Amino acid sequence: MKLYICYGTFTTTPRPGGHPCGNANRALEEAGYEPELIKSYGLAVLPEVFNKTKGRQQVKELTGGDVMVPVLVTDDGEVIQDSKKIIAWAKANPAGAKAAGAAATS
DSSP: OEEEESSOOOSOOSSTTOOHHHHHHHHHHHTTOOOEEEEOOSOTTSOGGGOOSHHHHHHHHHHTSOOOSOEEEOTTOOEEESHHHHHHHHHHSOTTHHHHHHHHHO
């Protein structure tokens, strides 16, 4: 599992509602995941010339053209962009749920 973030997973920020990258990472950790963090750098609101970093280019390829992070790539290859969608996915798919379900049906 990979989580593409900006510069970090900030937990304190003047931004109302918290920082999207930090919120997404925290939700994944609370759901029992330890995502590989890929720092994308750049700043999505700036012109594309300022978002030519390797991470932003990978995000652009994964999303079909958008460089906005956070972006989650699950172990199954599902791509989820936007912290709110990542948080919802983490709540709906806690770590170990698949394994527990498979063990129950064995």
